[in-house]
Amino acid sequence: MTSLDSVLVFDKDGVRLTVEDAVATVNLTNPAKRNAQSPALWRALTEAGRSLPGSVRVVVLRGEGQSFSAGLDRQAFTPEGFDGEPSFLDLARGSDEDLDAVIAEYQEAFTWWRRSDLVSIAAVQGHAIGAGFQLALACDLRVVADDVQFAMRETSLGLVPDLTGTHPLVGLVGYARALEICATGRFVHAQEAERIGLANIAVPADELDGAVRDLSAALLSAPRDAVIETKALLQGAVGRSYEDQRVAERAAQARRLRDLAGLGD
Secondary structure, eight states: OOOTTOEEEEEETTEEEEEETTEEEEEEOOGGGTTOBOHHHHHHHHHHHHTOOTTOOEEEEEEOSSOSBOOBOGGGGSTTOSTTSOOHHHHHTSOHHHHHHHHHHHHHHHHGGGOTTOEEEEEEOSEEETHHHHHHHHSSEEEEETTOEEEOOTGGGTOOOOSSOHHHHHHHHOHHHHHHHHHHOOOEEHHHHHHHTSOSEEEOGGGHHHHHHHHHHHHHTSOHHHHHHHHHHHHHHTTSOHHHHHHHHHHHHHHHHHHHTTOOO
16 A cells, blocks of 8 residues: 555556655565566566656565565466466577576666665565565665565575575675575574674564664665765775775765865766
8 A cells, every 4th residue: 555645656567666755665566476576577677667766765675465575486487488478498498698688687677776876675574585585685775574584495496596686695694604595495584684684674574664664764864965975885895995995985075075065066
């Protein structure tokens, strides 16, 4: 349910995008299938990112029903696949170049959440498995309910996580723990998720919405340009040396000081 002040941007293929002032909400809207994912849903998520008004500063990602997303719809692996879509079995018979291009297109649904001009929050309850886990990892922050169950099941199925989840997972929990989580396919529950850094906050399920609202409000309390510069600094820190990060900090602060003094470009 959206508030009376929310603007519905679109609602299709299991994705609903609404915008209320500086906060956009992306809902996965197929609770009967535990928000299982498909290529059509991925295209709709990509469109959601492209459809955001410039006024949006925070994007909240939710899954309707008892599960955030139980992962890839297994219909993808049947010979018939989805209506109007090549099955994954058909894709496997194509050339390396064609298969690479298709997977790259799927990945676009998972990449825009970390844009420097946005802060994205995944509100996660119930199952977040495989592609669902990777979608939660695509966001900057994760607020989880106490019934959350993260699992990376791709390896157990003879596959690998290929929807951009490996990089943030290693960044959050480290290589050894990421390998153990992926290779075993085990569940990570709320208490562990918060302890190892997968979740920023873990709350009782009936407090999930309130916790996300509070976090969104806190993120909006700082000036937008300062948040953008800070996010860019933090995103680049892993790939920079200590000295290069110092240089980046000085350059960013110089821009902020000039802007505050009215001397910006």
